[in-house]
Amino acid sequence: QVQLVESGGGLVQAGGSLRLSCAASGSIFSINHMGWYRQAPGKQRELVAILANGGSANYADSVKGRFTISRDNTKMTVTLQMNSLKPEDTAVYYCHAGTSRGSNWGQGTQVTVSS
Numbered sequence: 001q002v003q004l005v006e007s008g009g010g011l012v013q014a015g016g017s018l019r020l021s022c023a024a025s026g027s028i029f030s031i032n033h034m035g036w037y038r039q040a041p042g043k044q045r046e047l048v049a050i051l052a053n054g055g056s057a058n059y060a061d062s063v064k065g066r067f068t069i070s071r072d073n074t075k076m077t078v079t080l081q082m083n084s085l086k087p088e089d090t091a092v093y094y095c096h097a098g099t100s101r102g103s104n105w106g107q108g109t110q111v112t113v114s115s
Contacts, residue, residue, distance in 0.1 A: 002026045002104040004095045009109030012085055016113070020080040022095030022106055030099040034071060034078040038091035038111075045094070049080060062088075085113045 008020040024031065035050030049059045049069040057069050068081045078095065090113050095106035 002028060002031060002097045002099060004097055004104055004106035006093065006095045006106040006109040009093060009111045011112045011114065014085060014087055014113055014115050016085050017081070017083045018085065018111060020082070020093055020095075020109060020111070022078045024076040024078070024097055027099070028076045030101065031076075031097045032100065033098045035096050035098075036069065036078075036080045036093055037096055038089075038093045039108075040088075040091040043091075048093070050096075051078060082111070085111075087113045087115045089113050 002024055003026045004022055004024055006022045010018060012018050033050055033052045036048040037045050038048050039045040047060055048063055049067055051057045051069045051071050066084045071078045091111060092108040093111050094108045097104045
């Protein structure tokens with residue numbers, strides 16, 4: 001089992017920035033990849049960004065050029081730097097860690113972008 005704790009959400013005006021962090025603990029040796037998903041009211045959860053152990057990152061088209069995912073393997077944290085935020089980025093953001101045994105999720109952190 002992998003435990004994930006997110007931090008860094010909040011309220012920001014359009015055009016602003018926020019940084020989300022996720023700390024992993026437990027069976028961290030089993031993690032293959034880590035990333036961020038988000039879920040807006042009335043919508044399905046969607047991938048925002050994902051980072052494999054080898055270092056390759058993938059982003060949703062809607063956030064490319066604005067969001068950057070990074071990982072600190074010594075601290076087992078994954079960070080999502082979000083710039084040029086838009087009202088449509090408003091959602092609950094979830095940290096995710098994938099292992100050979102399945103998915104692990106954080107509790108979620110709210111990001112609200114006002115226009």
